[in-house]
Amino acid sequence: MRPFLIAPSILSADFARLGEDVDAVLNAGADVVHFDVMDNHYVPNLTIGPMVCKALRDYGVTAEIDVHLMVKPVDRMIVDFAKAGASIITFHPEATEHLDRSLQLIKESGCKAGLVFNPGTPLHCLDHVMDKLDVILLMSVNPGFGGQSFIPSTLDKLKQVKKLIDDSGYDIRLQVDGGVKVDNIAEIAAAGADMFVAGSAIFNKPDYKAVIDEMRSELAKVDE
Numbered sequence: 001m002r003p004f005l006i007a008p009s010i011l012s013a014d015f016a017r018l019g020e021d022v023d024a025v026l027n028a029g030a031d032v033v034h035f036d037v038m039d040n041h042y043v044p045n046l047t048i049g050p051m052v053c054k055a056l057r058d059y060g061v062t063a064e065i066d067v068h069l070m071v072k073p074v075d076r077m078i079v080d081f082a083k084a085g086a087s088i089i090t091f092h093p094e095a096t097e098h099l100d101r102s103l104q105l106i107k108e109s110g111c112k113a114g115l116v117f118n119p120g121t122p123l124h125c126l127d128h129v130m131d132k133l134d135v136i137l138l139m140s141v142n143p144g145f146g147g148q149s150f151i152p153s154t155l156d157k158l159k160q161v162k163k164l165i166d167d168s169g170y171d172i173r174l175q176v177d178g179g180v181k182v183d184n185i186a187e188i189a190a191a192g193a194d195m196f197v198a199g200s201a202i203f204n205k206p207d208y209k210a211v212i213d214e215m216r217s218e219l220a221k222v223d224e
């Protein structure tokens with residue numbers, strides 16, 4: 001049984017004092033830093049790039065940095081983020097012409113690799129690449145913005161992917177992202193997720209530790 005991981009999305013952090021805010025959320029008990037990269041092309045928003053990832057490393061962040069690429073094309077950004085200190089790099093299958101090549105590029109760069117599925121994206125791209133995956137991320141909102149509501153059909157999709165992972169025998173994390181809160185995290189975990197990205201639920205509250213503790217006590221009720 002693997003521990004559940006909580007990965008705050010810094011999309012909702014205070015960018016004017018990002019290093020301090022990331023330290024604060026890690027000191028509050030977060031496991032992983034979730035780093036959302038948007039290009040105003042693949043998604044209708046524009047955020048942060050490899051320089052900011054490197055700046056967090058230079059600032060002293062040693063926790064895993066989980067880079068979610070919402071950019072198209074992806075390959076150039078994979079290399080740049082690996083050099084900038086990313087630990088995990090995930091991307092959307094629609095954003096590359098060569099899925100296997102992009103996954104191999106992540107692995108060759110020394111990072112863990114993952115594929116991301118939007119709420120309406122079918123799962124068939126998983127068919128021939130399970131052996132190259134460390135993470136499968138199911139978006140439970142359409143990507144581009146924090147603070148949206150969890151799309152309930154994600155629960156069935158999670159169950160489907162959880163079965164695929166179990167049947168494959170590979171050690172793959174099942175991550176969920178979008179609208180994750182204290183009051184739905186247990187249901188999401190019961191559907192199979194073991195890594196939870198939460199932005200507004202954590203950063204929009206004054207006491208990060210209180211929220212993360214509440215999330216963990218909800219997760220403790222789940223029979224994995």
Ligand SMILES: O=C(CO)[C@@H](O)[C@H](O)COP(=O)(O)O
Nearest residue numbers: 143144146147178179199200
């Ligand atoms: O990637 C995205 C949005 O595209 C997410 O990581 C959001 O940032 C999650 O925000 P909340 O729904 O938790 O506020």
